[in-house]
Amino acid sequence: MWASVPRVKFFNGYEIPLIGLGTYLTKGEEGVKSIKEAIDIGYRHIDTAYRYGNEAEIGRAVRDKLAEGFVRREDLFITTKLWNSFHSPEHVEQAFHRSLVNLSLDYVDLYLMHMPMGLQFRGFQQENLISYDSAGKVLCSEVDFCDTWKAMEQLVRTGKVRSIGVSNFNCSQLERLLSVSSIQPATNQVECNPGFTQKALIEFCQKHNITVTAFSPMGRANRSDSSSQVTASILTDPNVTALGTKYGKSNAQIVLRYLIDIGTIPIPKPSNRAETLENIDIFDFRLTAAELALMDRFDNGKRAVPLKYYSHHRDYPFREDTGETDDGGGK
Numbered sequence: 001m002w003a004s005v006p007r008v009k010f011f012n013g014y015e016i017p018l019i020g021l022g023t024y025l026t027k028g029e030e031g032v033k034s035i036k037e038a039i040d041i042g043y044r045h046i047d048t049a050y051r052y053g054n055e056a057e058i059g060r061a062v063r064d065k066l067a068e069g070f071v072r073r074e075d076l077f078i079t080t081k082l083w084n085s086f087h088s089p090e091h092v093e094q095a096f097h098r099s100l101v102n103l104s105l106d107y108v109d110l111y112l113m114h115m116p117m118g119l120q121f122r123g124f125q126q127e128n129l130i131s132y133d134s135a136g137k138v139l140c141s142e143v144d145f146c147d148t149w150k151a152m153e154q155l156v157r158t159g160k161v162r163s164i165g166v167s168n169f170n171c172s173q174l175e176r177l178l179s180v181s182s183i184q185p186a187t188n189q190v191e192c193n194p195g196f197t198q199k200a201l202i203e204f205c206q207k208h209n210i211t212v213t214a215f216s217p218m219g220r221a222n223r224s225d226s227s228s229q230v231t232a233s234i235l236t237d238p239n240v241t242a243l244g245t246k247y248g249k250s251n252a253q254i255v256l257r258y259l260i261d262i263g264t265i266p267i268p269k270p271s272n273r274a275e276t277l278e279n280i281d282i283f284d285f286r287l288t289a290a291e292l293a294l295m296d297r298f299d300n301g302k303r304a305v306p307l308k309y310y311s312h313h314r315d316y317p318f319r320e321d322t323g324e325t326d327d328g329g330g331k
């Protein structure tokens with residue numbers, strides 16, 4: 001049994017637990033139950049987003065656990081995200097306020113810009129978060145993510161957000177943001193799994209004291225919304241199973257330990273209680289340099305979540321993947 005999950009410090013002194021609970025697709029009563037179960041098991045870091053439409057469920061589970069006296073608010077770390085269609089500075093505070101009301105909490109630990117790409121605003125209702133033109137293309141906005149960031153900085157000053165960060169930003173976009181920000185991002189939440197290790201981005205972030213949160217750490221294994229099944233194949237790979245045997249761990253645990261050992265904070269989304277238990281039980285071993293090198297070999301440079309439907313956006317962050325030139329993410 002693990003005593004508690006280790007934490008890492010942000011540049012501003014706040015600490016984030018080294019493993020989080022992903023909640024994309026967590027919904028309804030089952031969702032509330034699974035979050036409460038995860039808190040019982042030892043999870044203290046929960047990742048949600050306005051876009052997931054489940055902040056109310058996360059909030060309910062958290063408040064129930066607080067009311068039981070099982071955890072204290074200060075022991076929990078709750079992340080939510082500003083959706084792309086709320087990038088206009090005049091929408092940022094209202095969007096954040098809606099998240100806070102959904103969660104029914106006094107503050108969030110981390111508020112992320114979900115993507116560097118602004119979309120047309122059509123209202124705050126879930127059904128209006130993405131609009132399309134007659135050809136079925138996502139309708140973009142021209143808002144500069146640096147202006148969005150400045151509005152997010154104001155939220156920190158209200159005390160209702162402890163740290164702010166970004167998600168799906170590439171190096172040049174981060175560089176640009178750093179050049180105008182008065183509060184630097186605490187984290188960049190990006191896809192990171194053995195099939196897509198993001199080594200250059202991790203190095204850049206470490207140099208700038210920005211932590212890296214690893215989303216889709218299991219590469220969305222076996223899910224139909226994954227564009228890469230590399231990580232799924234690792235879950236049955238005999239070399240990884242041999243490592244697991246050495247440490248008394250499953251292949252999934254080896255994957256998560258690898259992500260921690262390369263310097264990220266994974267936020268896997270378990271499908272059941274057994275996976276929830278497994279994914280947090282990774283703090284009693286560490287991979288050797290040779291074992292990390294073995295895991296490195298699975299990287300094929302292919303994302304599980306390439307966000308292709310935004311590829312026409314001026315600020316699409318993944319053009320570097322295909323060798324197309326990146327304009328620096330700005331205007």
Ligand SMILES: NC(=O)c1ccc[n+]([C@@H]2O[C@H](COP(=O)([O-])OP(=O)(O)OC[C@H]3O[C@@H](n4cnc5c(N)ncnc54)[C@H](OP(=O)(O)O)[C@@H]3O)[C@@H](O)[C@H]2O)c1
Pocket residue numbers: 021022023024025047048114167168189190214215216217218219220221222223235252253267268269270271274275276278279305
């Ligand atoms: N910022 C962003 O843009 C962004 C984007 C994507 C995700 N996220 C966040 O990151 C979280 C995680 O990413 P994700 O949901 O995309 O996918 P993920 O965590 O990579 O994959 C989830 C799948 O991994 C498998 N899995 C989990 N634990 C396992 C274990 N111990 N053993 C075997 N299989 C295991 C499950 O598959 P089975 O059902 O087959 O067991 C599950 O459906 C999300 O929930 C969300 O909070 C953020």
